[in-house]
Structure formats: structure tokens, C-alpha cells
Amino acid sequence: MVEDRFQACNSEMHSQIELYEHSIVEFHDTLSKLIEESEKRSLENFTGNMPSELWSKISLLIDGWLLEKKIAYNDASMLREMVRKRDSRLREAYLSYRGTENRDVMDSFLKMALPGTSSGLHIAHIAAEMAPVAKVGGLADVISGLGKALQKKGHLVEIILPKYDCMQVDQVSNLKVLDVLVQSYFEGNMFNNKIWTGTVEGLPVYFIEPQHPAMFFSRAQYYGEHDDFKRFAYFSRAALELLYQSGKKVDIIHCHDWQTAFVAPLYWDVYANLGFNSARICFTCHNFEYQGTAPARDLAWCGLDVEHLDRPDRMRDNSHGRINAVKGAIVYSNIVTTVSPTYALEVRSEGGRGLQDTLKVHSRKFLGILNGIDTDTWNPSTDRYLKVQYNAKDLQGKAANKAALREQLNLASAYPSQPLVGCITRLVAQKGVHLIRHAIYKTAELGGQFVLLGSSPVPEIQREFEGIADHFQNNNNIRLILKYDDALSHCIYAASDMFIVPSIFEPCGLTQMIAMRYGSVPIVRKTGGLNDR
Ligand SMILES: Nc1ncnc2c1ncn2[C@@H]1O[C@H](COP(=O)(O)OP(=O)(O)O[C@H]2O[C@H](CO)[C@@H](O)[C@H](O)[C@H]2O)[C@@H](O)[C@H]1O
Numbered sequence: 001m002v003e004d005r006f007q008a009c010n011s012e013m014h015s016q017i018e019l020y021e022h023s024i025v026e027f028h029d030t031l032s033k034l035i036e037e038s039e040k041r042s043l044e045n046f047t048g049n050m051p052s053e054l055w056s057k058i059s060l061l062i063d064g065w066l067l068e069k070k071i072a073y074n075d076a077s078m079l080r081e082m083v084r085k086r087d088s089r090l091r092e093a094y095l096s097y098r099g100t101e102n103r104d105v106m107d108s109f110l111k112m113a114l115p116g117t118s119s120g121l122h123i124a125h126i127a128a129e130m131a132p133v134a135k136v137g138g139l140a141d142v143i144s145g146l147g148k149a150l151q152k153k154g155h156l157v158e159i160i161l162p163k164y165d166c167m168q169v170d171q172v173s174n175l176k177v178l179d180v181l182v183q184s185y186f187e188g189n190m191f192n193n194k195i196w197t198g199t200v201e202g203l204p205v206y207f208i209e210p211q212h213p214a215m216f217f218s219r220a221q222y223y224g225e226h227d228d229f230k231r232f233a234y235f236s237r238a239a240l241e242l243l244y245q246s247g248k249k250v251d252i253i254h255c256h257d258w259q260t261a262f263v264a265p266l267y268w269d270v271y272a273n274l275g276f277n278s279a280r281i282c283f284t285c286h287n288f289e290y291q292g293t294a295p296a297r298d299l300a301w302c303g304l305d306v307e308h309l310d311r312p313d314r315m316r317d318n319s320h321g322r323i324n325a326v327k328g329a330i331v332y333s334n335i336v337t338t339v340s341p342t343y344a345l346e347v348r349s350e351g352g353r354g355l356q357d358t359l360k361v362h363s364r365k366f367l368g369i370l371n372g373i374d375t376d377t378w379n380p381s382t383d384r385y386l387k388v389q390y391n392a393k394d395l396q397g398k399a400a401n402k403a404a405l406r407e408q409l410n411l412a413s414a415y416p417s418q419p420l421v422g423c424i425t426r427l428v429a430q431k432g433v434h435l436i437r438h439a440i441y442k443t444a445e446l447g448g449q450f451v452l453l454g455s456s457p458v459p460e461i462q463r464e465f466e467g468i469a470d471h472f473q474n475n476n477n478i479r480l481i482l483k484y485d486d487a488l489s490h491c492i493y494a495a496s497d498m499f500i501v502p503s504i505f506e507p508c509g510l511t512q513m514i515a516m517r518y519g520s521v522p523i524v525r526k527t528g529g530l531n532d533r
Pocket residue numbers: 136137138139141142286287339371424425426453454455483484485486489506507508509510511529
């Protein structure tokens with residue numbers, strides 16, 4: 001009897017739960033339809049105000065989100081206030097979400113708008129590289145690694161990149177062109193720019209495709225063009241124009257290296273006067289060897305005032321009459337960072353490559369922060385490029401990867417314990433090419449194995465290493481692979497026992513950190529970030 005009543009009660013409860021679940025499913029269906037509908041409208045409101053109909057949709061989206069995350073209505077009062085006041089940051093987050101269909105974007109914004117988690121900022125990185133979609137070297141790793149880390153902390157992060165014809169489009173999800181053209185100034189004219197959006201590593205990215213006759217980013221390579229200064233001055237201006245015209249209320253604009261250093265003076269001398277002044281500018285110099293110099297008159301191309309800026313305390317280079325983009329960013333940014341504390345000390349003297357005095361004048365806003373690596377991308381226990389995944393507690397997998405690499409590169413495999421030395425680098429003077437060469441010959445002499453993966457933008461260095469590769473062609477202990485190959489780089493980190501980084505100077509260095517993550521012992525010169533931990 002009691003049992004029967006219990007059964008009846010139980011089944012009633014079950015049907016109630018089902019009903020409840022059903023209504024939530026229905027609610028979400030309706031919500032998705034609404035979102036879909038609003039997306040169909042393309043981005044016609046991209047530059048204008050949103051009609052109240054869309055604000056109702058935002059409000060509905062928030063309700064769904066609160067329900068999903070089980071957040072009490074009262075805790076969300078700040079969010080509701082933002083809807084009531086038509087807060088532009090909310091509009092911004094919604095537009096980014098619509099542009100990318102990435103739930104993380106909306107999630108991180110909504111999270112930040114809740115009381116107690118209001119540390120969230122709207123951060124826009126303007127950069128020339130981002131891994132894995134457009135990578136030449138370490139700058140690319142930092143843009144995605146730092147972007148992801150900031151997003152995890154609840155900040156709304158967006159990246160603005162050039163739309164290179166040679167970028168790895170298969171690494172972008174939901175790549176699509178927006179139904180707007182952003183016009184930007186260059187050399188006395190206005191040019192249209194197509195704006196593409198997509199998601200890379202969970203981060204919303206805007207790609208700018210200039211409709212300029214010089215086809216700035218359709219050159220089948222990222223850098224090394226005769227008009228690089230022009231290409232990136234154009235991009236810096238167009239990126240700011242995109243932020244300005246979309247009405248974004250960004251808190252931090254973070255620019256990187258000489259290619260986007262123009263952003264700092266452009267922002268304060270041109271855009272702040274137009275009322276676009278909510279942001280503060282952070283400039284990170286990943287390498288003071290590259291400063292972006294040109295005759296002073298070339299500054300006018302992107303709309304900067306040559307007379308105003310061609311002065312020793314502004315953008316004039318400290319040792320010749322040209323203007324210097326990195327110097328401009330140091331003078332004009334609110335905060336200037338470089339990528340390790342030791343390098344930050346080194347660049348205050350000769351390491352500054354002529355900018356040491358400028359850094360001294362601006363020392364109060366200059367600091368070195370050690371880079372980190374993206375531990376999701378560089379993780380031997382999940383790395384899809386590896387033959388066998390492994391971790392610090394189970395190094396069996398490392399031996400299997402060593403065997404696999406030996407087979408792939410046709411190296412001797414009779415002695416599993418024969419040490420394998422790895423090196424992955426851009427082959428430029430900074431990286432100590434003569435020491436790398438020496439290490440290759442010395443390893444061969446001592447009976448070890450050596451695998452070098454690298455390529456050089458300097459034709460003489462590339463030729464020299466092609467010569468060494470030929471020399472060891474029939475040697476089954478030495479292999480030089482002189483190209484860029486992301487998948488192979490993962491396999492080398494996993495297979496090697498030791499990893500050399502004999503840099504003459506090194507602002508931070510990421511390869512020694514990745515090597516450690518893969519259980520390969522780094523052997524480095526004590527310089528810059530190689531001296532820090
Ligand atoms: N042929 C190849 N194939 C595949 N992958 C390759 C490759 N050659 C290099 N890589 C990869 O590119 C990255 C290079 O990192 P580095 O730290 O050496 O940066 P780089 O000197 O380019 O950049 C600058 O910026 C970074 C970031 O701030 C600083 O760490 C550094 O000191 C400074 O010089 C690593 O992820 C490496 O695996």
C-alpha cells in the first residue's frame with residue numbers, strides 16, 4: 001500500500017520534471033530562433049544605434065543565460081540596469097557574439113557584468129600575427145595565449161588582424177564577411193575595407209581586407225615586402241577606424257611591435273579629438289631590434305602630422321633623421337611593456353638599439369613582464385600531433401614519439417637512448433646561428449642526433465643552412481628541415497631529449513618553455529628572458 005503511493009508520487013514527480021525540462025528546451029529553441037533571426041538582419045546596425053526590438057532580444061538572451069547558469073534574478077540587477085540604459089558595452093558584446101556565434105564572448109561579458117566579477121574589461125589587441133592562423137614566430141603565440149588567458153579571467157577580448165591571403169583560413173571557424181565597409185584614410189584618400197569575422201582559438205577576430213590598389217595583404221607572405229612600413233601604417237589606421245566606426249567603448253587597446261605601433265600616436269592625435277577616447281593604450285615591444293623607421297614625410301600617409309611628430313621628444317629617431325614607429329609608441333602609450341624583466345633592464349642600455357634614452361625618459365610607464373605559453377596548445381597529454389600522448393608521470397610516450405620522429409625523418413633508431421637534440425627557430429643573427437651550426441657539427445662528432453627545424457628571411461643564412469643540410473644528407477644522425485611546419489614542431493618538442501636556444505639576445509623566448517613542457521631539457525645562453533623564471 002505504502003509502496004503503491006510512493007510509486008504514484010514518484011511518477012508524478014517525474015512527469016513534472018519532464019514538463020519542466022521540456023519548457024526549458026522550448027525556451028531555448030525560441031531563443032535560438034530569435035538569435036538566428038537577428039543574425040539574418042546582418043550587421044546593418046553595426047555603425048548605428050540598435051532598435052529597441054534588438055534590446056528586447058538582448059534582454060531575453062540574458063534571461064536565458066541567467067536561467068542556464070542558475071543565477072538569481074536579484075544578483076543580475078547590474079545587467080538589467082545596463083539593458084535599461086542601453087549600455088554600449090552590452091551592445092558591443094552582443095554584436096561580437098552575432099559576428100562570431102561564439103557563446104564564450106557573450107558569456108565572458110555577461111559574467112563580468114555581474115556584481116563581484118566586475119573586473120572585466122573590453123580589450124582589443126591590434127597585431128600583425130596570431131597563432132595558428134597567421135604565425136611567423138613568438139608574437140603569434142602571445143596574441144592567442146594572452147587573449148585566451150584574459151578571456152578566461154572574464155574580460156571581453158577581441159583581436160584585429162590583417163586579412164592575409166596566405167593565412168591558414170582552415171584555422172578560423174565561422175569566417176564570414178560582414179555586410180559593412182569601413183572606410184579609412186590613406187595618402188589623402190579614403191579607401192574601403194572589407195571586414196571579416198571569425199573565431200580563432202575561441203577568440204573573436206576581425207580581419208581587415210583593404211580595397212586598396214596596392215593589395216597590401218595579398219603578397220603571399222606576411223613580412224619582407226618593400227612597402228612593409230606602408231602596409232602596416234595602413235593597417236594601424238584601418239584597425240582604429242574599425243573600432244571608432246563600430247562605436248566600441250574599448251577600455252584597453254593593446255598594440256604590439258612596430259607594425260601596429262602607429263596606433264598609439266594615431267589614437268591620441270587623431271581619434272581622441274573625435275571623442276573616441278574611452279581607451280588607454282598599451283604597447284608591447286617583443287623585440288627592440290625591429291623598430292619601423294622611414295623618412296619623416298612617410299608618417300603623413302596614415303594621417304599623422306609630420307611637423308608635430310618629427311621632433312626629438314616625439315617620433316624622430318635618436319640617431320638619424322628618420323622617424324621611428326616604436327619610439328612613437330613609447331612616447332604616446334599609457335603603458336609600455338616588454339616580454340621579460342631581464343630584457344627590460346638590457347634595453348635600458350645597448351639592448352635598446354638606440355631607444356635606451358627614450359626608455360629612460362619614460363621609465364615610469366615601462367616594465368618587463370615574462371611571457372607564458374598557452375598550456376592548452378602546448379600540452380603533451382592532449383597534443384593531437386603526437387604519435388602517443390604522455391605526461392610528466394608517464395614518460396613512456398616520450399620514447400614512442402622519439403621513435404616515430406626518427407622513422408619519419410629517416411634517422412638511425414638502433415639505440416633508443418642515443419640522445420636527440422632539438423632546435424626550432426627563425427634563423428636570424430639574434431638566435432646565434434653560428435652557435436647552432438657549431439652545435440650541429442659537435443653533436444655529429446659526439447655521436448648524438450640533431451634535428452633542426454627553421455627557416456630564414458635572410459637569403460645568405462638560408463643558403464648557408466641549405467649547404468649544411470646537403471652536407472648531412474646521407475648522415476642518419478643529423479636532419480635539417482628548412483621550412484615552417486607547425487605540426488612537425490610539436491613532434492620535435494616531444495621527441496627531443498635536449499633543446500638548444502643559444503641566442504645572442506632573447507627578449508623572452510618561448511621555445512625553452514615549450515621544451516620544458518614536453519620534458520626536453522633546455523640548454524640556453526644566459527640572456528634576456530632565458531635568464532628569468
Ligand atoms: N620553422 C618553424 N616551424 C614551426 N614553428 C616554428 C618555426 N620556427 C619557430 N617556430 C615557432 O615560433 C615560436 C618562436 O618563439 P620565439 O620565442 O623564438 O619567438 P620570436 O623570436 O619569433 O619572437 C619574439 O617575440 C617572442 C614573444 O614575445 C619572444 O619570446 C621572443 O624572445 C622574441 O624574439 C615558437 O612557437 C616556435 O615553436
